[in-house]
Amino acid sequence: MTAERDLRIRCVGGIAHDPTGRLLLVRRGNPPGEGLWSIPGGRVEQGESDETAVVRELEEETGLSVTVGALIGSVTRPGPRGLYEIHDYACQVRSGTLRPGDDAVDARWVTAAILATLPLTEMLRETLEAWGQLPRG
Template sequence: MKTPLLTVDTVVVQNSSILLIKRKNDPYQGSWALPGGFVEYGETVEDAAVRETKEETGIDVILKELVGVYSDPDRDPRGHTVTVCFLGSKIGGMLKSATDADDAKYFDLNEIKTLDLAFDHERIIHDSLKLLKI
C-alpha cells in the first residue's frame, strides 16, 4: 500500500515581507519557495516546521497559527505529498541559507507577485495573507 509523504512549510512574515528560500535541488531547482521539508519519523509537524525553517534560513521561529493542509496529489512532481503549513514569527537567529537552500531572503508582497514560486506556494501565500488580512 502506498501512502502520501508528509511535509511542512512555514510562512514567516516580517514588516510586510515574506521569507523565501531559493531551492538548491530538484524539483524546482533555482525557484523560490517557502522554507519547509519532510517530517522525520517520530517528529511532530510543529517541530518539523521549526527545524526546517532553522535549517534552511538560520531563523528561529515560533509558530502562530495553522494556515492549512494542502493535499493535491499533483502538488509535488516527486509524488503525492501532503503539507501542513504554519504562520511563524521570527524570534531569533541570523538570516543565512543552508542545507537545501541556495539563498534565503525576505521579499515584499509586490516582489512576490513577480516570482515563479515552487509547488503550490503561491496559493499558500495567498491563503496566509487572507488570514493576516493583508
C-alpha cells in the same frame, strides 16, 4: 496507480512575515522545485511532530529560530515518489541571522513587488493569496 504513487509524504512549511509585512522565502537548491522560490520547509522525520519539524526546517534553511503558531492551511502536491502532504504553519521569528542553508541556495524577505518577479513553486502565489498570507509590505 502504483503503491509508490499512492505514498503520502508528510511535509511542513513555515509562513513568516517580518515587522514590515515582508514574507520569508527560500530558493530551492534540489528537486522538487529546484531553482524556484517557496516557503521554507520540508519532510517531517519519523517520530517528529509538525512543530518540531517546522522549527528544524526553518533553522536549517534560513538560520532563523521560530515559534510555531497555528496551522494556516494544507495542500497536496505530486512528487517523484508519491504525494507531498504539506501543512503550513504561522511562524514568528525569535532570533537568528537570515542566511540560506541545507537545500536552500538563497533566502530573503520579499515585498509584494518582489514576489511578483520571482519564479515560484507551483500554485504558491494563489495558495498564499487564498490564505491571506501574501506579503503585507
